[in-house]
Amino acid sequence: MSIIEKIDSPDDVKRLPVSQLRELAADLRQIIIQTCAANGGHLAPSLGVVELTIALHRVFTTPADKIVWDVGHQAYAHKLLTGRRDNFGTLRTLGGISGFPKRHESPHDAFDVGHASTSVSAATGFAVARDLDGRKSKVLAVIGDGSITGGIAYEAINHAGELNKDLIVILNDNEMSIAENVGALSTFLSRTSSSEFLHRFKKNTELFLKRTDMGGHVLHLAKKIEESFKGLLTPGMLFEAFGFEYIGPIDGHDLPMLIATLEKVKKFDNSVLIHVLTKKGKGYKPAEDNPSLFHGVGPFNIETGKVRKGKGGAASYTAVFGAALCKLAAEDDRIVAITAAMPDGTGLSGFSKEFPERFYDVGIAEQHGAAFAAGLAAGGYRPVFAVYSSFLQRAYDQVCHDVCLQNLPVTFAIDRCGVVGSDGPTHHGAFDLSYLRHLPNLTLMAPKDENELQHMLATAVNLGTPVAVRYPRGNGYGVALDQVLETLPVGRAEVLREGGSAAVLALGTMVHPALEAAAGLDTEGIRLTVVNSRFVKPLDEALIMQLAEKCGVLITIEENALQGGFGSAILELFEQCGLKGVRVLRLGYPDAYIPQGDQRELRAMLGLDSAGITASIRTFLTR
Numbered sequence: 001m002s003i004i005e006k007i008d009s010p011d012d013v014k015r016l017p018v019s020q021l022r023e024l025a026a027d028l029r030q031i032i033i034q035t036c037a038a039n040g041g042h043l044a045p046s047l048g049v050v051e052l053t054i055a056l057h058r059v060f061t062t063p064a065d066k067i068v069w070d071v072g073h074q075a076y077a078h079k080l081l082t083g084r085r086d087n088f089g090t091l092r093t094l095g096g097i098s099g100f101p102k103r104h105e106s107p108h109d110a111f112d113v114g115h116a117s118t119s120v121s122a123a124t125g126f127a128v129a130r131d132l133d134g135r136k137s138k139v140l141a142v143i144g145d146g147s148i149t150g151g152i153a154y155e156a157i158n159h160a161g162e163l164n165k166d167l168i169v170i171l172n173d174n175e176m177s178i179a180e181n182v183g184a185l186s187t188f189l190s191r192t193s194s195s196e197f198l199h200r201f202k203k204n205t206e207l208f209l210k211r212t213d214m215g216g217h218v219l220h221l222a223k224k225i226e227e228s229f230k231g232l233l234t235p236g237m238l239f240e241a242f243g244f245e246y247i248g249p250i251d252g253h254d255l256p257m258l259i260a261t262l263e264k265v266k267k268f269d270n271s272v273l274i275h276v277l278t279k280k281g282k283g284y285k286p287a288e289d290n291p292s293l294f295h296g297v298g299p300f301n302i303e304t305g306k307v308r309k310g311k312g313g314a315a316s317y318t319a320v321f322g323a324a325l326c327k328l329a330a331e332d333d334r335i336v337a338i339t340a341a342m343p344d345g346t347g348l349s350g351f352s353k354e355f356p357e358r359f360y361d362v363g364i365a366e367q368h369g370a371a372f373a374a375g376l377a378a379g380g381y382r383p384v385f386a387v388y389s390s391f392l393q394r395a396y397d398q399v400c401h402d403v404c405l406q407n408l409p410v411t412f413a414i415d416r417c418g419v420v421g422s423d424g425p426t427h428h429g430a431f432d433l434s435y436l437r438h439l440p441n442l443t444l445m446a447p448k449d450e451n452e453l454q455h456m457l458a459t460a461v462n463l464g465t466p467v468a469v470r471y472p473r474g475n476g477y478g479v480a481l482d483q484v485l486e487t488l489p490v491g492r493a494e495v496l497r498e499g500g501s502a503a504v505l506a507l508g509t510m511v512h513p514a515l516e517a518a519a520g521l522d523t524e525g526i527r528l529t530v531v532n533s534r535f536v537k538p539l540d541e542a543l544i545m546q547l548a549e550k551c552g553v554l555i556t557i558e559e560n561a562l563q564g565g566f567g568s569a570i571l572e573l574f575e576q577c578g579l580k581g582v583r584v585l586r587l588g589y590p591d592a593y594i595p596q597g598d599q600r601e602l603r604a605m606l607g608l609d610s611a612g613i614t615a616s617i618r619t620f621l622t623r
Contacts, residue, residue, distance in 0.1 A: 002023075003020055004024060010081055013081055021054055026283070028053075033302060036297065036300075037299060039422070041092055041296070042073030042297075043284070048074065048174050049074045052142070056140070059262040060262070067140045069142050070113065070118065074142070092423070093598075094605075110122075118152060119142065119153075123141035123160075124156055124160040124163065131166075140169070140170060141167070143170070143171060144172045146363075149365060160242075163271070166269045166270065167271045169274070171248075172278055173276065243271060245271065245272045247261065247272060247274045248273075249275040261274065286300075314478035316473075317473070317475075318346065320451075320453055320476060323347075325348075325413075329354075334381045335381070335384060337360070338359075338361075338384065343359075345415070346386035346413070366387060366395040371395075377408035377409050378406065382409055383410050383411070389415070389416050390427050390429055399412070399436070399439065399466075408465075414471070417446070417509075420473045423596065424594075424595060428593075429559075433558065434563060443460075443468070444470070448506075448512065448534075449512070458487055459488045462487050471508065473599070474599060493505075493540035495531050501527045502526075502617070503531065504518065504528050504530045504555045505533050505547075505570065509559050510557040513608065517614040520614050521614060521617060544573060548574065555586075556570050561591070567586030583620075590606075
């Protein structure tokens with residue numbers, strides 16, 4: 001029996017002899033690699049924290065103690081150690097366990113996550129709640145060096161440092177060069193600064209000096225000397241300025257050191273930050289050599305490390321966007337591209353190489369990205385902020401007050417709209433139409449295919465006002481790509497098929513399924529007009545009213561929440577115009593968070609594939 005087969009809960013980790021912990025780490029890595037090879041997933045981040053995860057569960061006792069994982073894509077080992085080993089093969093599949101911590105899955109998952117930089121905020125909340133209840137337990141936040149670039153992380157660190165609660169923040173650092181050259185000095189600093197005796201001695205000395213006449217001056221001098229020494233050799237000065245006691249850096253793969261450090265810090269009662277150095281992808285050479293590829297990877301061959309190819313075919317919307325933006329930027333030196341730590345995911349890697357002086361990666365800082373774009377636009381440029389739909393939610397205030405209020409020519413290229421797949425509800429782009437449609441001055445559109453995306457992008461950067469273009473994850477339809485990009489007439493829809501039974505107003509990804517449904521229903525004597533709506537704001541009011549009066553029956557189809565979405569805009573138009581007697585069917589997402597699963601599975605489940613649309617329209621018209 002392997003070691004991992006003996007682990008059904010964190011209590012089993014505590015009972016293992018120390019000599020078997022390395023074998024446990026190897027078993028965890030093997031299962032994580034095998035599962036990600038089959039299902040895809042966040043492989044490199046989870047491989048990098050295997051020893052840290054073992055140490056955490058060896059020293060602390062969840063769920064009484066709370067461990068908040070930032071983003072959560074590094075929590076696979078945590079899931080395996082907390083009773084989900086037998087179900088781990090269902091990772092990221094429809095009905096399976098999530099790729100992120102979920103409270104409904106296990107009491108050991110303290111907090112639902114999926115977006116970056118929130119762990120310290122949530123952990124501070126847990127710490128305050130614990131103290132208000134008079135309980136004795138430990139609260140930890142595990143945050144990566146990428147997540148800590150987010151502004152909310154520093155807001156939380158600032159607040160937590162001021163409160164100085166019993167809180168442990170673990171900074172998982174897998175990129176800084178200090179990992180290679182700190183050596184024995186790192187070990188010395190770690191042992192010294194984590195010493196329980198030194199910790200108690202420092203606190204008692206401070207209390208004593210504060211009571212003496214000269215104590216304040218002596219204490220100030222002592223702190224200056226300590227800060228100068230640490231500031232030269234470690235990042236500790238930054239975190240101690242926020243009010244945290246800094247420990248580290250320490251080797252994140254040295255289990256005895258990790259366990260010893262955590263055991264000592266467990267006895268502290270103030271805010272502490274432990275700086276842990278890890279190697280992303282540790283234990284699987286392809287992931288160590290290319291951690292970016294294996295950060296979030298599709299199914300792959302374990303022996304070769306090669307990602308298994310999909311069905312091929314058409315270019316992705318993301319790739320078409322990136323190529324079109326390069327083409328436009330070559331003709332217009334006002335165009336600047338912005339990403340929030342996602343140059344590959346948003347298709348801007350090519351732009352960054354071709355126009356490095358006009359490319360900016362702002363880190364995990366969507367708020368700053370949007371306000372930065374507003375400043376560029378006010379300075380005479382035409383910034384394009386490429387961002388995932390669910391991540392743009394974080395910058396709502398800046399879109400509203402910094403961009404739209406000033407009517408600045410910023411283009412939001414919103415990728416991953418609609419269902420995105422196995423990352424689940426934190427990543428589905430289910431709400432962007434609803435949270436953007438009501439903003440004054442904003443033009444909002446969605447292409448029916450990848451070629452139309454090119455023309456919408458050209459329209460956006462030339463419009464001179466705020467624009468959002470939303471498009472899905474995945475491949476296009478393989479349509480021919482025009483070489484000359486043209487601007488579209490704003491607020492004009494496109495009639496693709498005519499019929500008298502009803503009018504179907506489809507948006508973006510729903511246009512092609514609507515055409516397929518119409519072709520099928522045509523054999524049943526149901527003749528449908530199908531419209532590529534293109535614009536959610538402004539609507540093609542004249543066409544919509546004409547079709548409403550002609551057919552008396554309208555069906556709207558969108559990949560967005562029905563609340564406040566495209567269909568709602570049509571109903572609002574009818575109310576404004578005083579139009580009555582028109583039957584309307586709205587198809588879209590229900591008032592619920594959509595689970596993880598393959599895009600096709602989810603669209604079928606939601607009735608938004610051609611079969612589901614056909615059934616809904618047939619039922620509605622024959623009711």
